[in-house]
Amino acid sequence: MKNTKHALKVLSGAALALVLVAPAFAPAATDDSIYVPLFTYRTGPFAGSGTPIADGMHDYLTMLNERDGGIGGVKLSIDECETGYDTKKGLECYDSVKPKGPVIVNPWSTGITLSLIPKASVDKIPILSMAYGLSASAKGDIFPWIFNPPATYWDGLSEILKYVGDGSIDKLKGKTIGYLYFDAGFGKEPIPMFQDLAKDFGFALKLYPVAPASMQDQSAQWLDVRRDKPDFVVMYGWGAMNATAVKEAIKAGYPMDKFVSIWWPGEADLLSAGEGAKGFKTLNWHGVGADYPALQDIKKRVVDAGKSLAAKDEFGNLLYDRGVYNSVLIAEAIANAQKLTGKKVVAGEDVRRGLEAIDLDAARFKALGLEGFAAPFKVTCADHNSHSATFIQQWDGAKWVKITDPIAPESDKVQPLIDQAAKAYAEKNAGWPARTEACDSKS
Amino acid sequence: MFYREVGQFKTSYAADMAVFPIRQDRIGFGLILVVAFVAIPLAGNQFLLDSVMIPFLIFSLAAIGLNILTGYTGLLSLGSAAFMGVGAYACYKLSTFFPQVNILVWILASGLVSSAVGVFFGLPSLRIKGFYLAVATLAAQFFLQWCFARVSWLYNDNTSGAIEVGTQTLFGVPVTGPNAMASTRYLVVLTVVVAMAWIASNIVRGRIGRIWMAVRDMDIAAELMGIRLLRAKLLAFAVSSFYVGVAGAMMVFLWLGAAEPEAFNINLSFLLLFMVIIGGLGSILGAFLGAALIHVLPIVLRALPALIGLNLGSAAVEQLTFMVTGALILFFLVVEPNGLARLWRIGKQKLRVWPFPY
Numbered sequence: 001m002k003n004t005k006h007a008l009k010v011l012s013g014a015a016l017a018l019v020l021v022a023p024a025f026a027p028a029a030t031d032d033s034i035y036v037p038l039f040t041y042r043t044g045p046f047a048g049s050g051t052p053i054a055d056g057m058h059d060y061l062t063m064l065n066e067r068d069g070g071i072g073g074v075k076l077s078i079d080e081c082e083t084g085y086d087t088k089k090g091l092e093c094y095d096s097v098k099p100k101g102p103v104i105v106n107p108w109s110t111g112i113t114l115s116l117i118p119k120a121s122v123d124k125i126p127i128l129s130m131a132y133g134l135s136a137s138a139k140g141d142i143f144p145w146i147f148n149p150p151a152t153y154w155d156g157l158s159e160i161l162k163y164v165g166d167g168s169i170d171k172l173k174g175k176t177i178g179y180l181y182f183d184a185g186f187g188k189e190p191i192p193m194f195q196d197l198a199k200d201f202g203f204a205l206k207l208y209p210v211a212p213a214s215m216q217d218q219s220a221q222w223l224d225v226r227r228d229k230p231d232f233v234v235m236y237g238w239g240a241m242n243a244t245a246v247k248e249a250i251k252a253g254y255p256m257d258k259f260v261s262i263w264w265p266g267e268a269d270l271l272s273a274g275e276g277a278k279g280f281k282t283l284n285w286h287g288v289g290a291d292y293p294a295l296q297d298i299k300k301r302v303v304d305a306g307k308s309l310a311a312k313d314e315f316g317n318l319l320y321d322r323g324v325y326n327s328v329l330i331a332e333a334i335a336n337a338q339k340l341t342g343k344k345v346v347a348g349e350d351v352r353r354g355l356e357a358i359d360l361d362a363a364r365f366k367a368l369g370l371e372g373f374a375a376p377f378k379v380t381c382a383d384h385n386s387h388s389a390t391f392i393q394q395w396d397g398a399k400w401v402k403i404t405d406p407i408a409p410e411s412d413k414v415q416p417l418i419d420q421a422a423k424a425y426a427e428k429n430a431g432w433p434a435r436t437e438a439c440d441s442k443s
Numbered sequence: 444m445f446y447r448e449v450g451q452f453k454t455s456y457a458a459d460m461a462v463f464p465i466r467q468d469r470i471g472f473g474l475i476l477v478v479a480f481v482a483i484p485l486a487g488n489q490f491l492l493d494s495v496m497i498p499f500l501i502f503s504l505a506a507i508g509l510n511i512l513t514g515y516t517g518l519l520s521l522g523s524a525a526f527m528g529v530g531a532y533a534c535y536k537l538s539t540f541f542p543q544v545n546i547l548v549w550i551l552a553s554g555l556v557s558s559a560v561g562v563f564f565g566l567p568s569l570r571i572k573g574f575y576l577a578v579a580t581l582a583a584q585f586f587l588q589w590c591f592a593r594v595s596w597l598y599n600d601n602t603s604g605a606i607e608v609g610t611q612t613l614f615g616v617p618v619t620g621p622n623a624m625a626s627t628r629y630l631v632v633l634t635v636v637v638a639m640a641w642i643a644s645n646i647v648r649g650r651i652g653r654i655w656m657a658v659r660d661m662d663i664a665a666e667l668m669g670i671r672l673l674r675a676k677l678l679a680f681a682v683s684s685f686y687v688g689v690a691g692a693m694m695v696f697l698w699l700g701a702a703e704p705e706a707f708n709i710n711l712s713f714l715l716l717f718m719v720i721i722g723g724l725g726s727i728l729g730a731f732l733g734a735a736l737i738h739v740l741p742i743v744l745r746a747l748p749a750l751i752g753l754n755l756g757s758a759a760v761e762q763l764t765f766m767v768t769g770a771l772i773l774f775f776l777v778v779e780p781n782g783l784a785r786l787w788r789i790g791k792q793k794l795r796v797w798p799f800p801y
Contacts, residue, residue, distance in 0.1 A: 042758030043765075051758075082757035087706060091699060092494040092742070099488060114605050115701040118621040134603055183592060185703050188604040211592075212705050309756060421602045428599060429609040430542055431620070 033077040034070070034334060034345060036061060037097040039090060039107050042309075045215070046085040046239030048268055049319060053108065054080065055310035056323020057330075059302045060294070064331055066301040071331055072338040074345055085239065087111040094119070103337075103351040104128055104330055110186040113146075120145035121433055126352040128333070130326050131156075131263060131285075135189055136421035138385030140356065143422065144437045147355050149329065150377045150388035151409065153236070154417055156262045156283055157190045158410035161197065163392050164232045164260060169410065172203040178230030180221060180237070180245060183209035187236040193417055200413075206230055215241035222248040235261040243269040250276035256395075257281065263390065266319035270395045278397040285390040286325050286374035288400050290316030294369030295324070318400060321373075328368060332358050340440055353440050356381050375406055381439035387411060446795040462644055465795075479633055484626040492625040495742055497698050500629075500636045501690050502738050506718040506730035507643050508686025513716070514724035515647055516679035517659030518568050522580035523715045525587035526684045527691025528707030529557040532597050534692035535606040539599060546611040546619055547631070550692045557688020558681045560587070565680030569673055572662075584709055591704035605703045608696050619696045628697045635693065639686060644727045646682065655679055656725070687715075721772060723782025732783035736775070741768050 038061075040054030041047060061078050070076050079100070081093035090112030094105065105120075106128050107113045113133035120127050121144065129137070129148045137146035151159075158169070165171040179194060181187030191207070198205040206228045208221040215237070225233060233254065237245055242265040249259055256279030263283045270277040290299060295316060302308045303315055314320055337346040337354030346354070358379040365373055377386040389406030426432040451466050453459040463469045483496060509523045533553035538546060564583040568576050591597060598606050610620030617623040618631055646652055654675045657665035666672050695702045714737060722733020744764045748755045755763070779786040 040757060043761045080757040082761040084761065087699065087703070088498070095490045095494040099490065110603075111605070111703050111705065114603055114607070114703070115699055118607070118700060122621040136602065184705050185603040185605050188592075189602050192602060209592075213708055309758075424602075425607075428539070428601070429607055429620075431610045 032345065033075045035077045035079065035097075035100050035102050036104060036330060036334075037079045037081055037093070037100075037102045039083050039093055039105065039109075039112065040080050041083050041085045041108070043082060044084040044086070048243065049239050049264065049266060050085065050108065052266060052268075052310070052314050052317060052319035053323040053326070055308060055314060056320040056325075057106070057327045058323075059298045059308045059310060060324045060327035061331065062302045062307055063294070063298045066305075066307075067297055071334045072344055074338075076334075083107075083109060083112060085109050085111075087115055091115055098123060098125070101347065103346060103348050104333065104355075106130070106326060106330070107133070110134075111184065114185060117143070117146055118429065123348070124352075125348040126333075126355055128326070128329060128355065130322075130329060132186065134421075134425070136418055136425055138383060138387070138418055139422040140380065140382045140384040141435050142426050142432070143384065144381075144435045145352055147379065147384045149358070149379055149384065149386050150285055150374075151390055152385055152387065152414070152418070153186070153190050153262065154193050154414045155385075155387050155409035156390065157193060157234070158197075158414055159283060159390055159407045160234050160260050160262070162407050162410060163404065164234075164258075169197060169201045172201055174202065175231040176204040176206060176228060178206045178208055178225055178228060178233040180208040180210065180218075180225075180233055180235045182215070182237050182241055183211045186238065190236065193413070196417075197413065208233075210237070210241055210245075215239065216244050218244050218248045222252040222254070225249075225254060226252050232258045232260060235259065236264075237261065238264050242266075243272050246270060246273040246277050246280060250274075255279070260392070263322075267317045267400075275397060277395055280395040281392050281403070282395075282400075283390045284318070284393045284400070284402075285388055285406075286321060287370075287372065288316070288318050288321055288393075292370050292373055294373075295321075297369065298324070325374060328360075328370065329355075329358065332360065332364075332368075352437065355379060356384075357440055387414065446791070446797070448795065460648070462648070476637070479637075480630070484629055487626075487629075489625045492629045493698070495739055497625075497629055497632050498694075499734055499738050500632045501694050501698060502715070502718060502734040503731045504636045504639060504693070505687050505690035505715050506722065506734050507640060507727055508683045508688075508690060509715050510719050510722075510725065510727070510730050511643065511647070511655070511686065512679050512683035513719055514726065514729070515652060515659060516655040516676065516683075518565075518676065518679060519573060519577040520580040520683070521577050521709070521712050521716065522564060522583035522587070523687050524707045524709065524711035525584040526557050526561055526687040527694060527711065528587055528591050528704070529560045529684075530554060530688025530691035531695040531702060531707070532591060532606065533557065533688070534696060535599075535608075536597065538611065538696075542609075542611070545613060546696065547613060547635075550635070550689060550696065553692040554685040554689040557691070558685040561680045561684025561687075562677050565677055565684075568676050568680065581709075584712055588704055588707060588709075591707065603703075605701050606695065607701045611696075619700075621700065623697075632693055632697050635689065639689065640727055640731075643686065647725075647727070651678065659725075717772070721775060721782055723784025726782065726784035728787065729782050729784030732787070736772070736783065737768075740771065744768065 038057050041050035042054055061076050065076055083090040083093055090107060090109060102125055104126050107116055110132055113129045116127055127146050131151055133148050135152035135154050137143040137148055138152055161169045194205055208224055210218055210221060235245055250273060259280055261282040265282050333351050333354035336357040337350035340353050341350045356379055361376040365371055377388045379386060387409050389408040391402055391406045392404040393400040394403045446467055463472055505527060512518050512520050530553045533556035534549050537549045567579040608619050610617050610622050616627055618627055654670050657670055658675050662672055718733030718737050721736055723729025741764045744767050745760055748760055
């Protein structure tokens with residue numbers, strides 16, 4: 001007993017000392033590096049989706065450090081923080097990286113993004129929530145610090161509906177569409193628009209919510225699908241939910257080519273479902289594979305050099321490449337910030353300006369070693385999203401095959417919703433600051 | 444030596460029954476309060492305040508609430524996270540209806556809403572006990588969480604389905620929202636928690652606490668002695684839910700700043716139950732110790748590898764933290780099944796007679 005007590009005292013003493021001094025010892029941003037924290041999740045039920053993205057983001061930035069000595073001659077100090085897709089842990093990560101002067105934050109979770117949105121303008125740290133987060137944050141005049149390129153969930157929904165309606169939503173009249181969604185902010189956001197569209201275009205909408213706690217058990221939802229026999233099922237899922245949905249769809253005998261998802265399912269989700277997953281479709285906006293000079297550089301300098309955590313079969317897959325795309329945006333924003341300010345070591349405010357100046361045209365993609373990797377797009381001060389067209393790709397049992405040209409979103413339906421949602425957000429959060437940040441671009 | 448009580452005489456009943464009858468304890472407690480109220484806000488950085496202390500205090504308060512129900516009255520509850528949610532959503536609704544009212548008023552008022560909901564879901568406790576009651580409270584957990592996700596009135600029809608906290612001021616200083624300083628929020632949380640912990644420690648020592656403990660130890664005997672079970676049990680549910688609800692409101696308004704229904708999932712209920720069990724059932728101190736072990740220890744463990752210069756990668760650190768925390772929980776429960784509070788009590792008893800144990 002006495003020993004235990006002693007141990008306890010020593011332990012608690014050590015613990016207290018640690019808490020007090022820990023931040024002092026952590027690797028801080030030095031004067032000659034740019035601190036880029038990456039919020040990742042390699043543990044928990046979302047690790048299946050989170051790991052390849054984490055590796056992609058990490059490896060591209062590491063490659064820049066190895067190949068070019070960072071950006072504009074300044075090394076990037078890359079620091080991963082494990083969030084487990086948990087909002088509380090995400091906030092803990094945010095607080096732990098904040099003293100080190102991060103120039104940008106990628107929450108990789110809609111829940112964390114929602115908590116961080118009000119903080120961004122106060123802490124002067126821009127948030128890049130690439131194709132997730134709050135759709136309304138596309139409005140740069142109301143959310144100057146939040147960026148969600150290249151498309152919002154509302155854009156994605158209109159693109160899917162246009163695809164299943166053979167080019168226009170009009171043709172869906174009289175059809176039944178099922179919506180299988182992750183029952184949290186992310187999956188719920190499209191519902192108001194979905195319902196409006198159903199009313200306007202005369203199709204029936206069936207909702208199949210999947211609670212986050214039971215995303216690996218969707219038998220009830222698929223029983224309903226069997227009963228309702230929707231003509232198409234649209235899915236907004238994440239993590240283990242995607243893999244489970246595909247497996248359940250196979251079990252329920254639902255035709256795979258009528259099952260269309262937003263851009264989040266990865267190869268691993270489909271492979272685990274086996275042969276039956278053939279025909280499954282998702283939206284996407286960038287290339288898959290490693291046939292790009294930049295990806296080859298990553299392979300040579302990072303993966304083969306043992307500096308990556310990526311497994312062999314993970315390198316170059318869909319979500320890995322999406323992580324790379326995310327890091328391309330980070331790097332581009334930092335490079336723009338250096339150009340705009342003339343400083344080498346930039347801060348959060350500068351990178352915010354850099355993000356607003358993102359103009360990735362085909363020539364720029366080629367210069368980055370990513371020719372044809374993704375469609376050109378441009379961020380402006382007013383539009384932090386660009387509402388890009390995305391294409392449909394189909395799973396052929398082993399890999400993704402692009403089956404359509406990029407489909408443009410139904411802007412006249414999406415834009416009013418975004419304007420309205422952004423306005424409502426600012427009104428409900430009384431005292432929402434008006435934009436004071438100047439705009440750099442000439443347009 | 445540390446606990447020489449020579450010369451401390453109790454001359455009145457009140458002195459004998461004080462919360463801290465020993466002078467050294469009073470000095471120690473005073474020191475802790477000084478550190479908590481003065482040293483930490485002055486010296487602590489934002490990480491310490493925002494990610495360590497504020498959540499620790501909020502979890503402690505929720506654990507006190509659950510302890511009143513489970514530790515003192517013996518009613519097992521798995522719905523505490525949902526009652527935290529009731530507090531949070533009530534506070535959100537109240538503060539959006541009447542934004543000009545002091546936010547502290549709404550935080551306390553939302554405790555009353557939670558209290559009412561708690562009493563309602565406490566009704567089955569009159570008929571069922573033990574694990575069966577746990578299942579009944581589990582229904583509260585699922586039903587209420589379903590409401591948070593489905594009833595759009597509760598989150599003011601936000602497209603994100605989440606509740607967001609705007610800026611509210613107290614005496615002209617912002618206490619919620621992004622502009623509130625961490626130290627301000629910390630002091631508000633600390634004040635509420637200290638006051639409520641003080642009230643709780645007095646409730647459980649008095650008549651009501653004894654009624655609860657009588658019910659816990661044997662409800663039939665308690666009934667025969669003239670204790671009205673209906674009132675005693677529902678009172679326990681009411682007081683417990685009040686504490687938990689206030690903790691939930693503070694969690695969203697003074698810590699997270701926004702919350703989805705997922706923030707109040709069953710895992711949080713389990714976490715609170717573990718805090719109470721590991722800290723010590725039927726002990727206010729235990730609630731604090733349990734919250735420290737469950738919330739603060741993993742943060743310390745996560746910082747440890749970087750501190751000693753090990754670069755393990757964030758995922759490996761996370762896995763290690765899980766394993767070590769689990770092992771430590773096992774260790775403490777094996778060493779003292781009655782929780783950390785009992786461990787402290789034994790230690791104190793030994794210190795009092797040291798160096799002459801008999």
